[in-house]
Amino acid sequence: SQTIHQWPATLVQPVGSPLSLECTVEGTSNPNLYWYRQAAGRGLQLLFYSVGIGQISSEVPQNLSASRPQDRQFILSSKKLLLSDSGFYLCAWRIRGGSGNTIYFGEGSWLTVV
Amino acid sequence: GQQLNQSPQSMFIQEGEDVSMNCTSSSIFNTWLWYKQDPGEGPVLLIALYKAGELTSNGRLTAQFGITRKDSFLNISASIPSDVGIYFCAGPVNDYKLSFGAGTTVTVRA
Numbered sequence: 109s110q111t112i113h114q115w116p117a118t119l120v121q122p123v124g125s126p127l128s129l130e131c132t133v134e135g136t137s138n139p140n141l142y143w144y145r146q147a148a149g150r151g152l153q154l155l156f157y158s159v160g161i162g163q164i165s166s167e168v169p170q171n172l173s174a175s176r177p178q179d180r181q182f183i184l185s186s187k188k189l190l191l192s193d194s195g196f197y198l199c200a201w202r203i204r205g206g207s208g209n210t211i212y213f214g215e216g217s218w219l220t221v222v
Numbered sequence: 223g224q225q226l227n228q229s230p231q232s233m234f235i236q237e238g239e240d241v242s243m244n245c246t247s248s249s250i251f252n253t254w255l256w257y258k259q260d261p262g263e264g265p266v267l268l269i270a271l272y273k274a275g276e277l278t279s280n281g282r283l284t285a286q287f288g289i290t291r292k293d294s295f296l297n298i299s300a301s302i303p304s305d306v307g308i309y310f311c312a313g314p315v316n317d318y319k320l321s322f323g324a325g326t327t328v329t330v331r332a
């Protein structure tokens with residue numbers, strides 16, 4: 109069966125510091141990969157998605173970037189964090205080319221920028 | 223782009239009650255998905271609907287794919303405390319992306 113893991117689960121970072129959140133998927137090949145952000149008590153905002161290694165689509169221009177160095181690895185980064193980057197970050201995956209459209213989410217990473 | 227309107231935004235429900243929430247779209251969807259997010263965790267898929275008029279159950283949850291293909295409903299029967307959370311509807315924008323509703327926050331009064 110497929111599993112998705114992201115880490116770290118929680119982090120507190122000072123303003124101006126770098127960020128790296130990592131996500132890996134197991135049990136599938138060539139997945140579509142996603143990064144979402146959720147502000148406290150709010151909806152899901154798609155940040156980036158990827159349909160293959162090195163292929164990144166950005167949905168919202170901002171202080172973050174994403175990379176996909178391997179088929180099942182997706183990384184969310186920032187060179188200098190802003191206070192507004194605080195939130196709950198969710199990695200997700202989907203079977204590429206499948207008949208269904210279901211996206212499966214990871215456990216989430218809480219980021220607090222102080 | 224496709225917009226999903228989910229209502230109500232929040233609800234307080236009495237344990238044992240049956241409740242309902244819905245989602246409407248400005249465009250036709252060929253799939254409707256319902257997710258639940260427990261506090262501090264990622265959303266988990268509850269029910270997937272693939273056919274107009276389809277009615278699907280998962281335990282005490284029942285969801286329906288509207289005949290017009292522009293709406294969907296989720297019902298929870300006999301609410302219990304663990305039903306607390308945020309419920310999201312979603313539908314495919316294209317082959318790569320889903321559009322999500324803003325969520326319905328459910329709080330249960332014991």
